[in-house]
Amino acid sequence: MTTTCTPVDTERTVLYVSSSPDQKLVEFLAAAGWQALHAKSTAAAERLIERGDIKVGLVELPAHCTSQHLSALALCMRRVETNWVAQIAPGQADHELVSRFILDYCFDYVTRPWLNDRLVFALGHAHGLSSLRKVQVAPEPSLGRHGMVGQCEAMQQLYRRIDKCGVTDAPVFIAGESGTGKELTARAIHDRSPRARSTFVAINCAAIPPSLLQAELFGHERGAFTGALQRKIGRIESADKGTLFLDEIGDMPHECQAVLLRFLQEGTIERLGGTGPIKIDVRVISATHVDLDKAVEDGRFRSDLYHRLCVLRLIEPPLRERGGDIKLLANYALSMYKQDGARKLRGLSSDAIVAMSNYPWPGNVRELINCVRRAVVMSEGRFITASDLGLPEAENGPAVTLAEIRSKAEKDAIEHALQRHGYKLSDAAAELGISRATLYRLMHANRLHPEVTGGRLADAAGADADDEAERQASSLA
Helix, strand or coil: CCCCCCCCCCCCEEEEECCCCCHHHHHHHHHCCCEEEEECCHHHHHHHHHHCCCCEEEEECCCCCCHHHHHHHHHHHCCCCCEEEEEECCCHHHCHHHHHHHHHHCCEEEECCCCCHHHHHHHHHHHHHHHHHHHCCCCCCCCCHHHCCCCCHHHHHHHHHHHHHHCCCCCEEEECCCCCCHHHHHHHHHHCCCCCCCCEEEEECCCCCHHHHHHHHHEECCCCCCCCCCCEECHHHHCCCCEEEEECHHHCCHHHHHHHHHHHHHCEECCECCCCCEECCCEEEEEECCCHHHHHHCCCCCHHHHHHHCCEEEECCCHHHCCCHHHHHHHHHHHHHHHHCCCCCCEECHHHHHHHHHCCCCCHHHHHHHHHHHHHHHCCCCEECHHHHCCCCCCCCCCCCHHHHHHHHHHHHHHHHHHHCCCCHHHHHHHHCCCHHHHHHHHHHCCCCCCEECCEECCHHHCCCHHHHHHHHHHHC
16 A cells, blocks of 8 residues: 555544554455555654554564564654554463563553454544543643742642732741752742842852852952952852852851841941941842751850741742642643653553652652652653652551541550559549540540559549449440
8 A cells, every 4th residue: 555745634533553554454454444554664654654644553572573573663653643553473371571562652462363342443543542531632741830839738838928028128047857948939029029130049058158158248349368369250240230149048158147147237238348338228038948047056056047037937848748730740841851851651641649658758849840840750661650769559458437537546645644644543534525424435445554553543542432433434345
């Protein structure tokens, strides 16, 4: 069968890839309502696909497939959205190379003899699924509000606070663990401020040696020190009229904090080797993963500098507390890096989603993105699995009912109250807000045995008429 350069009608077209086409197969497909376009090579198949959006492909695997042959087919098949059906000889699916190829790149397969309803069904199913995908294609995950990915309540609250911070010039302090996106938040505040058209300058205070930090911040004049061959504008001066972002401010050396404080108080700087102050108009945003309150307490961070920086305070939520955002971020990372892999990936498997939801993510969003990017390269199937991510799979333990959770919480509360009060029922009952009789009944129901001293309850010496009520409650339980 020959091909022409005219555009291809793809509605009921199947691309038949075979080095030696079977004419009976072509006639069988025509009788079933299919137009078969034949391609003898992968290059010819790619040219035909370029002329029209062909939904279904039928690839005949030789009886003795080599890894090179399958690799060439895979390279062609993973570049397009065509659903492929493989034709194989009896027993060929038992070969590891062939079975892996079918699993990774084919929608279905048929075994010789294939001139039957099984082939028609497989092609029809592949065509129908491809058409459905074309109509109901899910949009690629994209950046949302403030250029961030996240819909949980903690992120919604952060978005609202970013909007509020954007309309003022007051210093902002952003607290949060490493990898939560503090610089992204700082840029969002800058972009929504009257300074958006001016420069955003970021400085990692932990990455600059203390001996160079002052020159890096304030700049220097020519000849100010050995090696200063020309004037250099400092980071603060380069941010004039814009925003200065001091990242990891908690790691700034104590000796450098005084000079930064003076700049914040006076609004002026002086270059090293300079002769006079320079007025600077800049909005300061700072961030750190360090607990600054504790650092101030321990004397590692100046309290006066802390109060200058922390006028408005934002807190970045850790990834482990963002619920469904984990899946959104994983899909966004997959959309960014899916071209890095050798295989055409269809998405994340259910066990990968569960594993990501259960993992604590100490590295937060940065760790998640790197984890997905690594999995894209290392995965061996069409879906990224928990093992590809390198995360522990979710435990398949028995489900816990709400009643069981309540019962355990009740038992724990009673136990802790009894322990705090030396198993004195009156005091424990008063803390729990119940009567001694009710406490005794609950202890019996939860099989909690009170501590005894000399054969009597610890508070038996002060027992009163409630003891009889307790015994009655026990007998009724």
